[in-house]
Amino acid sequence: MNWLVDTYTEVGIATAYETTGILHEEQSVYQHIKVYSSTQFGHILTLDHIIQLTARDNFFYHEMLAHPAIYKHKNPQHIAIIGGGDCGVLHEVLKHNDIEKITQIELDARVTTVSAIYFPELCISNTDPRAELIFADGIVWMQQAQAQSLDIIIVDSTDPIGAAEELFGKAFYQQCYRVLKPGGIIVHQSESPLTHLTMIQQMQQKMREAGFTECQTLHFPAPCYPTGWWTCTLASKDHDLNYYRREAADRQDFTTQYYNANTHQACGLLPPYLSKGLTKKNTG
DSSP: OEEEEEEETTTTEEEEEEEEEEEEEEEOSSOEEEEEEESSSOEEEEETTEEEEETTTHHHHHHHHHHHHHHHSSSOOEEEEEEOTTOHHHHHHTTOTTOOEEEEEESOHHHHHHHHHHOHHHHTTTTOTTEEEEESOHHHHHHHSOTTOEEEEEEEOOOSSGGGGGGGSHHHHHHHHHHEEEEEEEEEEOOOTTTOHHHHHHHHHHHHHTTOSEEEEEEEEOTTSGGGEEEEEEEESSOOTTOOOHHHHHTOOSOOSSOSHHHHHHHTSOOHHHHTTSOSOOOO
């Protein structure tokens, strides 16, 4: 019996999966990439030995990073995804037929190439004519992007360490604010509320300092991540984040495994543990 053990020493947690073999392993220019086969969770992707997704449960994360922000925007047309090399979020965004263009900026092209081989279900929309895949530094791309050119920015980053740390900084959020149109929304994965509540509070503060008028943190299950409880944090440019297109969510003409109008409402209703430490405007 072989086990993949993902250890998070800073919070004293480890996650283990029974594996049946190693399907792929390489050192790219940027990071160590490895794909395992497992007995219960299908293929598992790790980057620098940290679990990024499993075939069985990735839908929680990908759906929640995509659909709530889209339905909270009044008329999203142009979206950028920073990171997201496995293309799971891109696939979810492309389910919305009324969106005109999605640009994904991923640093490491090898992550996308490997994902297309071992997670083809996440990459089946990559050839959609509305999608543009750019392999570059997302921070630099955002600095060079045209002002007020995007409706939504989705930041699908790794943990806030190393190269990804700048994506959680005030300077990056200021550039996002500049590039978003009036009424625009940024959504950023924001770790576990059980172990990173202080980080989420700091993240909201940096977003406000960058000019965003309102912040909101949503919570949802994520079995393969530390504690199994995860969040994404949204910030808006002169837009009420309590608003969402409920009727559109009710009649969505595509399939999801976790997200629907009811889970949308529920994810913004914070339990006392979170409501004490985060913004009061978290009603869905």
